[in-house]
Amino acid sequence: MNTINRLSMLFLAGSLFAACSSEDQLIPSHFDVNVFAASGQDSVLQHNFFESVGSYLLFKDTLSREVVGIDKDGNTLYHYETVDIGYSLTGLSNNRYSYKYLQTLEDKKAAAEFLENRIMPAMREDIRPYSVLAVEQTEESVLKWGEWNKSNIDFFAGYRCMAISLKGIAQMDEAQQVQLAERLLAGIVTQKITSLGIRDLGAFYENSDKYYGELRRDYPEVKDEKEVGFLSSGSYLFPDRQTDLKDYLNAYFSVTEEEFLQKYKDYLVICIKYNLLKDLIKQVGYTVER
Structure with a gap:
């Protein structure tokens, strides 16, 4: 074996020894430990x-x-x-x-x-x-x-x-x-x-979309806000989208479905919006029967 080959083998052996020595010093990360598991x-x-x-x-x-x-x-x-x-x-x-x-x-x-x-x-x-x-x-x-x-x-x-x-x-x-x-x-x-965006809530909003945040005086034909799908309204302005959604959610969790639909049975748009909200709650993964 010539001198160059001997030197190469010694260098390789030294590298392997150093690698093994370095691995011996490694500190376990514990990433394989599930800290959420019961103990x-x-x-x-x-x-x-x-x-x-x-x-x-x-x-x-x-x-x-x-x-x-x-x-x-x-x-x-x-x-x-x-x-x-x-x-x-x-x-x-x-x-x-x-x-x-x-x-x-x-x-x-x-x-x-x-x-x-x-x-x-x-x-x-x-x-x-x-x-x-x-x-x-x-x-x-x-x-x-x-x-x-x-x-x-x-x-x-x-x-x-x-x-x-x-x-x-x-x-x-x-x-x-x-x-x-x-x-x-x-x-x-x-x-x-x-927290949902307009894409998910669009069907709910479109039933009253024309009136959100508008002046009531601009729509004199609307005598009762319930006719256009609002559960409540101010004297001067129709509710905005967020307020309208909040009103329906509060109503959904305050009374049973039977009570709600009985109360608003004469207002078709309100009944439609209630059922859309009920379906949306199921779509996002919740089963909360009223």
Whole structure:
């Protein structure tokens, strides 16, 4: 073997040794670990929920805690991964969210049962949230004019997680749980429908399109706004599209379908718009019979 070949083989062996040595120093990424999966003392409850509805159930916004080192004083340093419900594919919400957690096993069991039986069945499987954070209270802080304005909210639908406030759920009787479920679903569906564009809502709007935001005095032939499909109207202006949609959504979740159609049976356009809204709610994946 000549000198050049020997040098080449030594160089190759050295490169392989260096490569193996470098691989030995690699730190696992843990990307193969599903931090949403059930673990800890609530794992059986969480696992059963996932098997039943296909969404992960969380009782804290902390997904994982990993030791990353020790500081100069000897204290252990941790890396925390949390659910940021303000996260979206296009960025982060400027709002802040904090929680008061459910404390007892009784509360957690009641929350899981409530969500499994009263909330998730109203959502088509393909639109159910990836995970549900069941808490006692969700506080939203909104920055306005340089100050943080805080308020408690029923729910927040984020990209990876939907947080739902269930304060006192274990102490609620049947009627109270029904009322809470109706309020939550009304909020969730209303948020979804009002976020739709004109392409999806066009059929609903076209029935009254001529009159949106117009002066009533310009249409003296319209004596009653209900004749042209409005549930309410000001004295001078017909409602705009957003107000009209909001009025119908409020009505949809306030009374039964039978009550609504009986009340407005003499107003064809109103009945048409109500049925279009009902069909649209089903199309986007919700089953909320009235």
